[in-house]
Amino acid sequence: MIEATGLTKHYGRTVAVDNLSFGVGEGRVTGFLGPNGAGKSTTMRMILGLDRPTSGDVRIDGEHYRDLKRPLTTVGALLDAKWVHPNRSARAHLRWLAAASKLPYSRVDEVLDIVGLTAVANKRAGGFSLGMSQRLGIAGALLGDPRVLLFDEPVNGLDPEGILWIRRFMHRLAAEGRTVFVSSHLLSEMAQTAQDLVVIGRGKLIYQGTVDDFIANATENTVVVRSPELDRLTELLRADGVSLVADGDAIRVSGVDSAAIGELAAANKIVLHELNPQIGSLEEAFIQLTGDTVEYTAHTDQHTAPAEPAGATEEAPPA
Amino acid sequence: MTLLAVERMKLFTTRSPWWCTVAALAVTIGFAALMAGTADAQAPLTVAATQFGYNFGLVVVMVMAGLAITTEYRFSTMRATFLAVPNRWSALLAKTAVVAVLAGIVGEIAAFGSWGIGKLIKPGVDLTLNTAYEWRAVAGVGLVYAVAAVVAVAVGVLVRHSAGAISLVLIYNLLVEGLIVLIPNVGPKIHKWLPFNMAHQFVTGNPDPTGRDVNFGPPLSDATLGPWAALAYFAGFAAVLLVIALAVANRRDA
Incomplete structure (x- = not known):
């Protein structure tokens, strides 16, 4: 102990x-x-x-x-x-x-x-x-x-x-x-x-x-949905107040399980090509929890040219 | 007793103490052989002359003592030691004791070996140890080596890096004390009270009644304390340094 x-x-x-x-x-x-x-x-x-x-x-x-x-x-x-x-x-x-x-x-x-x-x-x-x-x-x-x-x-x-x-x-x-x-x-x-x-x-x-x-x-479950009638399905889901994002030719729905989406599609006679629940990975959970506490973050979307002096105030760690 | 056994095991399962022991003996006894071989009527072989090389052996012994502690820091076996023995005072005192005893034994072998090789090369010369001075000049070397090893261990605990600790100890012993004499007026007065000069006073002080020339043995010390008081002074210096080092090690993050 x-x-x-x-x-x-x-x-x-x-x-x-x-x-x-x-x-x-x-x-x-x-x-x-x-x-x-x-x-x-x-x-x-x-x-x-x-x-x-x-x-x-x-x-x-x-x-x-x-x-x-x-x-x-x-x-x-x-x-x-x-x-x-x-x-x-x-x-x-x-x-x-x-x-x-x-x-x-x-x-x-x-x-x-x-x-x-x-x-x-x-x-x-x-x-x-x-x-x-x-x-x-x-x-x-x-x-x-x-x-x-x-x-x-x-x-x-x-x-x-x-x-x-x-x-x-x-x-x-x-x-x-x-x-x-x-x-x-x-x-x-x-x-x-x-x-x-x-x-x-x-x-x-x-x-x-x-x-x-x-x-x-810590993990947030999402469902990836593909359908030839994606626009109609999107509207229906939005009407129910479900949050979703476009992901290429598919949408990524969060907060609803795949069964509910499937039933909604069936009720409205929408053909689905894919209905794929994504189980959040451990790494995602970890990053979600610790993301803003990582001491040295690599800024991948920034130039590698010298930063402005004000940006370089992070203190050196103990060896 | 357990801790002494542990530190003895640790010391002798590495190579540097063996090499340093061999080097210390080679330097001192080799120098004595040189003195004996070149002795003639103008420069007679005396008991003091056989110990001419003791200061070189001292340097090697201090390197050995400094390495014994700083390699523990370098390889983090000091941390492993503190995990097994969280009482850092006991752990470090045991280590100091083992290193000091080894240094003392090396000193005695070096001194009597030097004296013996003198007798061997010049059987006709009377090298019998008659006076208290002659006994100190030979048997005293081990005591000086033991105390000097404590100084080196203490510096090693404080500095923790081999190169830093060893250069500090050697530069002080070989240069600083000798250079302080050169300061006008106060220099010689300070030098009389410096620790390694005191150690030297113990070995060479109250010289043999024949009043030998400085060239026929190690140069004489200018310290004014009696030989045993000088050794006590040197030992006191080592003890103070060791207590400071151990107190620091006890407080500091390992």
Whole structure:
């Protein structure tokens, strides 16, 4: 159980996390979703006591991370797979972590086996591929058999096989009753991995709840209609106060389901060539909710020539 | 004790401490061999002369100590350490202790190795350690290396970048203290109280009763404190620097 209340972090004048309150429940995978630069990593570092909140508080099972005894046995975290000395072997890396947590060395071989790195255990970690580094990081997170697990963008840069492995792994961990909190900027990934969502944009909480509710609330369903008598149908729909837009040789109707449109057409003897309900995509939902909170927006419809000085006042982010 | 074991594992599963140890020993013992080989009636081999190279070894040891901490920042293993051991004071004190002990051991091997190779090359010369001065000149090197390693670790914690921390420590040790003497009037007065000059006073102070020429051993210190008071002063300087560094590391975002 992770509980954040009023969590805030300033870097100079930049506000990275802004009065963020949320909870992460046990036995579930909770996705931590937000565009790049939304403050996900900063929040995770504050949960783990690496960064000090400017104000607010975050606790794990009621305790601050820095007050935990042998913290790796309570919380396992993978924030960055590259937090390993490149000349140290995978086994040596896990052994010092185990020693620091008073865990037996036999546990090192167990977690190496769980993540499938036994064969390369004595190879230097600097030579690992991203997928192998990620597995080593997960092995480190699992070392203390913790109840709470945090992963920051674990599938970033992985091949499909690696992504699938991590996804299944998260489900297994949650099924074992652990608290799994995993961040991503990819909603499609979260939809397949998480049951609950905490969505942030520009450091502020946008949504907290289940994935299903998020999609249901945030997506707007439309129906694409094609007909040789499109003008008549348009008039009829407009008369009913339905909003619609022209889309090439079709119209896109929103706010009414396809059955109602079909019945209206039949009642007026209008031939339909297409009646196609469009289920709003997760990405659309995400963009709809976070669209105005994306910190760096690419202005695709503008010239690339130097902007006027007044337009360039956005502050530099923390590195 | 657990944390000391952890830091020992971390230190010896990387390569730089091994290379620095080899380099420190090669420089000091090699220099002693050179001194012994070229000694003659005009420039006799003395206990002090065998330790001529100790300051070069000191430089290498400080590089080793600086690297031990700054590579942790560079590869973010410092963050991994703070995740496993959230009490940053304990984690960093353990690291400092392990690095200081290694530096001390390297210093002792370097000093006695230098002295031994002198005896080996010039068996006829009496290099017996008779006086308190002679013991300090040889066995004291390890103590100075250990304290200097603490200074380098503290600077490493504050600066966090290898290049920055190491250049700062070396430029200070090799240049700044020597240049301050050149300031008219006040320069020499300040220099008497500078920390590495104090360390040097511990090793070379109250020199052997024969009143050797400066050329027959490391140049003498101009500090006026007694040798043990000088070492305490140097250690105090290192301790203050370390406390500042640890307080900063404890407050700062990792």
